[in-house]
Structure formats: structure tokens, C-alpha cells
Amino acid sequence: MTQTTSPRTTNQSQTDFSPILVADIGGTNARFAVATDFDIQTNSFVIEHLSIYPSANFSAFEAAIARFLNELDIDRPTRACLAVAGPIKGQQVYLTNLGWQFNAEEVKAEFGFESLLVINDFAAFAFAAPYLDESQNLQIKSGQSQANSNIAVMGPGTGFGAACLARDINGSAVMSCEAGHISLAAVTELDKQLLKVLQANNQHVSIETVFSGPGIVRLYEAMCEVHGQEPEDLSAAEIAAKAPECKMCDATLNHFCDWIGSVAGDLALTFGALGGVYIGGGILPRMTERLLRSRFVDRFSEKGLMSQYTKQIPVTLVTQENIPFIGAAACLHGRGK
Template sequence: MSLNSSAQFDPILVADVGGTNARFALITAFNEHTNQFVIEHINIFPSANFGSLESALEQYLQTVSHITPKRACLAVAGPIKSGQVHLTNLGWHFSVSEFKTHFDLQQLEVINDFAAFAYAAPYLDPKQNVIVKSGQADDNANIGVIGPGTGFGAACLVRTSQSTAVLSSEGGHISLAPVNELDTLLLNELRKDHPHVSIETVFSGPGITHLYKAMSAVKGVTAKNLDAAQISSLANSGECAVCDATLNQFCDWIGSVAGDLAVVYGALGGLFIGGGILPRMQARLLESRFVERFSQKGIMSQYAGQIPVILVTQDNIPLIGAAACLHNSK
């Protein structure tokens, strides 16, 4: 049964499990008027305090002992293969079927955290997020999601008139394409240290450092030993022109990357940007050539031009996505 704003139903357990924290909550309703899930009883546990996800969940369930959820969806920062889940940074491993039996669940879905982002996209609150590029979203078309963070994630919510499904991908590892002369000069420098320059080589936390080193070489300046946080600080304070140019180029060039992936995914329903980097560079992103470069797709420029781009800044995306995964499955 789908959730709706009037029917009575049992609360649904959702989780966001990462290397630092395991966050649990209950979905208690879906408001059809606002298109929002009602999330209650959020509790966060430091992952390092537990030897397994089972023990963390057992502690959470003790905090809501008056409720026994029968359906659950877990969004996890790790690979899921053949019903086995590995959380590499924690050393946690579990079998989906054994987990379902252990907690006496009627339904259990386990999804990657980036798949959760894709599921969440149609249910995000427009008032809490930032329009980077306006457009005309087709409510029945695919949605693309990307996110530069520790790495670069990319996925697509495939929508038909009958159903929805998430297409996970390794889009961050496709080759990074140069669009203008500066891109080409930077790519030539990047290739000296990286035989394969992928999107992730540049558009990730470590990637900012790679781009800074390449920018220094192009400008004939000796690069300092700076990490991404230092580059951002020096750029924002005006102390380092090369750092400033690096962040500007990051925002410009990712416009081309976002446009490429939007066209690949047929994302006429919109492209959503998450991850930990660009929300902290919001002003710079909005002042950059992102929009111009997003739409520069030759004979597909008009196609790309109609796609809206949203910078996601609201909280609890994996929990919303986990709820949406179950919501869409019924």
C-alpha cells in the first residue's frame, strides 16, 4: 500500500548508514498536497560505537520500543552485490535476507546512498533548495543526480508512465572532456600525473587539489602544497589568484560535465546536484559560467537549455530517498 495523507499505516523504518554515523528514523505519513514524507524519531548513532549495523539498529529500536516497523529501507555508503552488503570503512558486512529475518521484517530494501538521492529527487522541497538554472521540468521524464564529494557520484531516476527505477552508474569515471582552450591546457597538465583524467579526477575533494596544481602550471606559478580546504580559504580571502581561478574553473567546467550527464540520462525532469562541495560554494557557483556551459551542446543546446538544475541543500536526503524507494515499490 502506498503512503498517503489520510490512510492509517504502520510506520516505515528508514536508515542512512555512512562511515561516520548511522541515522535512523520512522516515516509516519506522506502528505500528498506537499509531496513530502513525514519523518519522525530521527536518532543518530556514531558508527564507531558499534560492531555491526544490527547492533546499532537494535539500540535505535529500543528508543522507539512502542513501535514495531514491518517495512524498512536502508541507504548505505557501500556496495551491494548478490544480497550482500559491505560497509568498507566500518568493516561491517551483512546479508540482506538474514537481516530481514533477524528483525522480522515483511519487506526490506537496501540501496546505495546515491541511489537514495535519485529516489529522493521528486520529493525534495523546492523552498529548501537553490535553483542554479531555471527550466521546464517534465514531471514524467527522467531525473539526473550528480554529486562531487569524496568522489563523484551520478545516477538517474528512470520514469515511465507505469513505474520508476534507479539506474546506478559509474559516471564519475568517464573521461573528462575539454570544451575550450583553457580546459585543454589544464587537461594536458592533468595527464602528466593522471594517465586517465576522469570526471572524478577533478570534480571531487581531492580533485580540487589536482586542478589547482594544473592551474598553477598553466599560469606559470609554482604550486604550493595545499589541500582543498586551504585552496578554498585562500581563494575566498583573495590571498591567492591561482586558488581563485581554480574554484572559478571548477564551477565553470562542472557546468559542462553536468550538461553532458543530463543529456546522457535524458534528464528532462531536471538535474539535481548534491555532494559536500558545491553547497559550500553556492555564491561562486551562481556567479560562474555554469549555466552557459551546461547548455553548450551543439545541436542539442535547445534540449539541454530546457533542463532545470537544482542545488540540493536540504537535510535528510538519504532518509527521504529510502522512504521514496518503498513508496515507489507499491
């Protein structure tokens, strides 16, 4: 679990900000930038000097960060925060899709940082939540967020990620978790039929089993079996491309948007997210029209005795760029370093 106090906002001047090297390290790209300031007017961090490198071009993380620092045309930042798509155990960081691993303390010493933090990419999303620009994102469920209440972030991509920004009047802390591996619950009759097929083919049917890139394929194959159709050998991208004319592809994506409403509502209850729910990841921002037409809102809200609770929670689809950078800056800056 990564924890921090609330980042400074209302009293932060623009003259005492020490630049922060921020990074978003994923299986495809290693993205680096510098948070050069905090802008009180926009209530967010100024992100500049962006560089994007294909991760496969480097044999180790140290080579990637060295490349960025060598090409940086300003004084090197003395502070750094890295958002990574991989597990962090103490000071050891593992990026399994790349075969990279590094020790945070050793990187700190090698590159001369006064402070260095490494956080999960969805923890960065949670840290960024208070600084998002409403005009750049899409509200998919209206509601009334409560000040100083918890915020949940989640989303399907290569896998399924989630985290919580826990808040009260004294400050805040980010709670990372493995919510993607929670057992997936069925609500409707179709859910139950699909779940039965999925359970026959998977040892454990988790949220991520369905709500991820590979999960779309599993859901499509299960949908075909439930309807007595022979599935084609399609990737997630091909299912999306064929959806307009393929009945089973269309039904798969529709149900993906419906069912994830129940999942999001469950996690909103789990985290007590009266401050709102923010959905990111690489999949749903590409399906906005379908998501808005779906039963997402109804299924998010339909929670029996707790339906009045979930009905008041707003849900935002985050399409704004540079979220990991904003979150990394907020994480380190919030520690007052």
C-alpha cells in the same frame, strides 16, 4: 541497478501508512529515522525519531541498527530501507570506508523485518527527487521540466555520484550507475591544459578525479602547474579558506564551478533528463555564491546541435536535509509493501 514502480502520491491516505525505518549510512555517521506517514498536502514523507551515531563507534552495521532500535520509543517498524555509501552486490553490502559488510537477508531475519531493501545513496537521491520542497532548494538554471520525463541527480562529495529516475506514463525506475568513473572531457583551452597535466599524474582522469573532495586538490595543483606557480601543500578545505586572497585557490574553485557545468550537461544528455537535474553532494552547497557567479549555466547549455535541448532543462542545487531518508521511504513505499 535498482528498480521500482512510482511511489503512491495523489491517492495515498494518511491512515494506511505503515512506518518505515530509514537509514543513511556513510563513512562518518550512521543516521537512522522513521518515516511515520505520507503527507498529501506537502507531497512528502514525514520523517521523525532521528538519531545520529558516529560510525566509528561500531564494529559492524548490525550493532548500529540494534542501538537505534533499542533506543526507539515507538513500536518497531516492520519495514526498512537503508541508503548506503557503498557497493551492493546481490544481498551483500560493503561499506569499504568503515570495513563493514553485511548480508541484507540476514539483517532482515535478525531484526524481524517483513521487508528490507538496501540501495545506493545516490539511488536514494533519485527516488527522493519528486518529493523535494522547491522552497528549501536553489534553482541555479531556469528551464521548463517536462512531466513524466527522466530526472538526473548527481554531485561531488567524497567521490562523485549520479543516478537517474527514469519515468514515463506507466511508472518509474531508478537507474544506479558509475558515472563518476566516466572519462573527463575537456571543452575549453584551459580545460585541455589542465587535463594534460592531470593525465601525466593519473592513470585515468575520470569525472571523480576532479569533481570530488580529493579532486579539488588535484585541480589546484594542476592549475598551479599550468600557470607556472609552485603549489602549497593544501587540503580541499584549506584551498576553500584561502580562496579570497590566494589567486590560484580562487581560480581553482572558479574553474571547478565552470567545468562541472559541462559535466552536468553531459549527464543530462546521457540520461535524457528533461524532467530536470538535481545536484547534491557535500561540496557545491557550500559554494552557492561562487556557483551562481560562474559559467555553469553557459557550459551546461553549450552542447552544439543539442544546445536547444539542454537550454530547456532546469537545474536545482539541493540543500534540503534528509534527502536519503525521503528517498529510502519512497523506494520501499513505491513497491506497495
